[in-house]
Amino acid sequence: MDTFEPQIVAFCCKYCAYAAADLAGSMRLSYPPNVKVVQLPCTGRVDIFHLLKAIEDGADGVYVAGCLEGECHFLKGNLRARKKVEYVKRTLEELGIEPARVEMYNLSSAMGPRFAEIAREMTGRIKELGPSPVKDAAIA
Amino acid sequence: MSENKSGSNLEKVLRAGHFAFTGECGPPKGANVQHLKEKIAFLKGNVDAVNITDNQTAVVRMSSWAASAIAVQEGVEPNFQMVCRDRNRLAMMSDILGVYSLGARNMLCLSGDHQRFGNHPDAKNVYDIDSLQLISLARKMRDEEKFMNGEAIDVAPRLFIGAACNPFADPFEFRVYRLAKKISAGADFVQTQCIYNMEKFRNFMKMAVDMGLTEKCFILAGVTPLKSIGMAQYMARQVPGMDVPAEMIDRLKGAGKGKATEEGIKIALEQIEEFKEMKGVAGVHLMAIEWEHRVAEIAERAKMLPRPLV
Amino acid sequence: MIVGDRKSLAEILDMIKDCQNILITGCKGCVTVCNVGGLKEVQILALSLKIARKKEGRPITIEENLLERQCDPEYIAELADVVHNYDAVLSMACGVGPQFLAEAYPAQKFFPAINTKFFGGATGHGVWEERCAGCGTCVIHNYDGLCPVSRCSKSLMNGPCGGSAGGLCEISKDVVCIWDMIVKKKMEQGRLEDLLRVMPAKDWSTSRDGGPRKSIREELSQ
Numbered sequence: 026m027d028t029f030e031p032q033i034v035a036f037c038c039k040y041c042a043y044a045a046a047d048l049a050g051s052m053r054l055s056y057p058p059n060v061k062v063v064q065l066p067c068t069g070r071v072d073i074f075h076l077l078k079a080i081e082d083g084a085d086g087v088y089v090a091g092c093l094e095g096e097c098h099f100l101k102g103n104l105r106a107r108k109k110v111e112y113v114k115r116t117l118e119e120l121g122i123e124p125a126r127v128e129m130y131n132l133s134s135a136m137g138p139r140f141a142e143i144a145r146e147m148t149g150r151i152k153e154l155g156p157s158p159v160k161d162a163a164i165a
Numbered sequence: 166m167s168e169n170k171s172g173s174n175l176e177k178v179l180r181a182g183h184f185a186f187t188g189e190c191g192p193p194k195g196a197n198v199q200h201l202k203e204k205i206a207f208l209k210g211n212v213d214a215v216n217i218t219d220n221q222t223a224v225v226r227m228s229s230w231a232a233s234a235i236a237v238q239e240g241v242e243p244n245f246q247m248v249c250r251d252r253n254r255l256a257m258m259s260d261i262l263g264v265y266s267l268g269a270r271n272m273l274c275l276s277g278d279h280q281r282f283g284n285h286p287d288a289k290n291v292y293d294i295d296s297l298q299l300i301s302l303a304r305k306m307r308d309e310e311k312f313m314n315g316e317a318i319d320v321a322p323r324l325f326i327g328a329a330c331n332p333f334a335d336p337f338e339f340r341v342y343r344l345a346k347k348i349s350a351g352a353d354f355v356q357t358q359c360i361y362n363m364e365k366f367r368n369f370m371k372m373a374v375d376m377g378l379t380e381k382c383f384i385l386a387g388v389t390p391l392k393s394i395g396m397a398q399y400m401a402r403q404v405p406g407m408d409v410p411a412e413m414i415d416r417l418k419g420a421g422k423g424k425a426t427e428e429g430i431k432i433a434l435e436q437i438e439e440f441k442e443m444k445g446v447a448g449v450h451l452m453a454i455e456w457e458h459r460v461a462e463i464a465e466r467a468k469m470l471p472r473p474l475v
Numbered sequence: 476m477i478v479g480d481r482k483s484l485a486e487i488l489d490m491i492k493d494c495q496n497i498l499i500t501g502c503k504g505c506v507t508v509c510n511v512g513g514l515k516e517v518q519i520l521a522l523s524l525k526i527a528r529k530k531e532g533r534p535i536t537i538e539e540n541l542l543e544r545q546c547d548p549e550y551i552a553e554l555a556d557v558v559h560n561y562d563a564v565l566s567m568a569c570g571v572g573p574q575f576l577a578e579a580y581p582a583q584k585f586f587p588a589i590n591t592k593f594f595g596g597a598t599g600h601g602v603w604e605e606r607c608a609g610c611g612t613c614v615i616h617n618y619d620g621l622c623p624v625s626r627c628s629k630s631l632m633n634g635p636c637g638g639s640a641g642g643l644c645e646i647s648k649d650v651v652c653i654w655d656m657i658v659k660k661k662m663e664q665g666r667l668e669d670l671l672r673v674m675p676a677k678d679w680s681t682s683r684d685g686g687p688r689k690s691i692r693e694e695l696s697q
Contacts (some may be wrong), residue, residue: 074519080522080526081526119484119485120484160529279629279645281628281647293679295630295631295632295633295636296636301673308548331637335635335638335640335655336639336658336662338540342637342667346671346673349671383553405637405639405644406638406639
């Protein structure tokens with residue numbers, strides 16, 4: 026589907042991922058507009074509920090971006106977030122939905138280009154997977 | 166240890182002071198009586214009694230009591246095995262009466278491998294009573310002539326009561342005490358798990374002799390000839406409670422291509438020779454699993470023939 | 476606490492396949508403590524089912540609810556006004572919940588979302604292990620506080636069996652041999668003689684083998 030523009034939600038921690046997003050902006054790096062960023066104090070705040078809700082509401086892809094492992098501002102939040110992402114992947118698989126629609130990424134606040142790269146990578150991946158099978162007529 | 170409790174051939178052989186030699190036979194995975202009779206025929210005259218296994222490794226086979234009855238018909242004395250996994254106390258007492266009525270005179274009381282190992286892992290397991298309690302029960306039925314609840318039995322079963330002993334399972338320090346416990350519960354004779362680690366077994370027997378256990382109970386050392394390097398490795402790695410020293414596997418490997426089986430038999434024969442001289446060992450239990458046709462040869466080469474007539 | 480695991484989504488979806496509108500009711504008791512049927516888990520299950528049904532093109536309406544407990548009629552009664560508004564109700568409590576609900580509201584359909592497994596406790600974060608089989612005649616004082624009924628795969632009273640190796644049960648490397656622990660403890664405490672006595676056969680009539688059980692406090696009956 027050439028006209029398919031994925032809708033992707035990115036849960037980003039304030040200390041690294043969001044800061045990297047800001048940096049990407051200052052560096053005038055472009056990344057796809059498909060990614061809607063949600064700022065959190067820490068990716069540890071993300072709950073399985075938020076990830077599933079995004080899918081239920083029609084997001085084609087969801088990712089969580091936090092600090093590099095070992096460098097989480099709140100120590101282990103990003104490790105806990107990864108476990109939750111893995112749970113959601115398993116749930117999606119059980120439901121016959123591609124687990125690749127949900128992902129966990131780690132980067133530091135200095136990695137503006139990496140932020141843009143992740144956004145491009147995920148958008149590309151979802152474009153290939155196609156629209157979420159859970160699309161609600163109201164949202165599309 | 167003088168008066169015959171059951172009058173079984175095995176008991177008489179042991180009490181007369183002969184070095185006993187028992188064998189083993191697994192009933193068929195069906196009602197193939199012909200095949201069972203063939204296997205039993207290989208053992209006839211070569212051993213004092215034949216263990217008839219009970220759904221061994223939780224794989225369903227013809228029941229031990231039925232196969233034991235067939236053994237009796239064929240003129241071979243069975244050692245009827247009963248595990249605690251599949252029967253509750255009612256069925257156990259009932260089967261003891263049944264098998265005795267059909268001519269069996271020896272019984273081996275075992276816990277039984279968990280059904281998870283077998284071909285019907287979904288089954289409910291029973292384990293109403295454990296092997297110690299079963300030994301006590303068999304003795305109560307024989308010596309007190311009573312059921313577990315104290316009611317009198319109308320013609321009591323008089324069985325020669327046996328138990329298994331694994332000197333190689335953990336915790337090692339406890340194993341001789343567990344043997345003592347089985348003897349105090351009523352075990353007249355004990356067959357050990359197949360032995361490969363002779364050093365460990367010698368230590369175990371020394372403890373058993375020191376504790377006076379060998380005066381109260383006949384201990385038969387278990388021997389299973391290693392048919393191949395593969396078998397030795399499988400036993401070493403996959404069978405719980407089995408101790409196969411690396412040197413023994415190396416010896417099989419060193420024997421040369423196609424010669425491992427003969428080497429395995431040689432090892433078994435050496436073991437039997439040592440057991441004949443080992444203090445406290447009253448006999449050997451040969452577990453030649455699915456190898457019944459070789460038992461006569463092994464018995465001959467181990468100088469166990471002819472078997473004593475008592 | 477009572478510990479269970481959630482049924483697979485496939486099994487639950489099959490139970491509710493003819494429903495358009497359901498209620499999922501959780502419980503603040505044991506299932507909350509073992510993170511399988513509390514508020515969060517109710518929300519996650521609701522979302523998972525809604526996602527599945529949307530994908531099928533047959534959306535489902537799900538409402539969520541949490542009861543203090545599902546093993547006391549007073550709390551079950553709290554659903555009286557709403558329970559019949561749904562095609563069916565999924566209970567995330569232990570097996571007691573759906574039964575109490577079904578008895579209280581015979582006109583409604585109640586499905587269990589949980590496979591209730593055992594009585595146990597937490598041995599690590601996110602890990603619960605069986606400790607009690609509810610045999611009705613506790614004998615752990617004979618075994619220095621360790622229970623062979625629930626923790627020995629064969630419930631031996633006079634263990635260990637010949638399959639105990641390296642402190643592990645023959646059935647799996649994930650299962651500790653409780654008899655290995657009992658023997659070692661007795662040996663360390665100098666009480667080995669305790670184990671030389673043959674423990675008599677257990678009276679299983681007080682366990683589930685004797686039939687469904689009842690427990691009554693005479694002093695409280697009205």
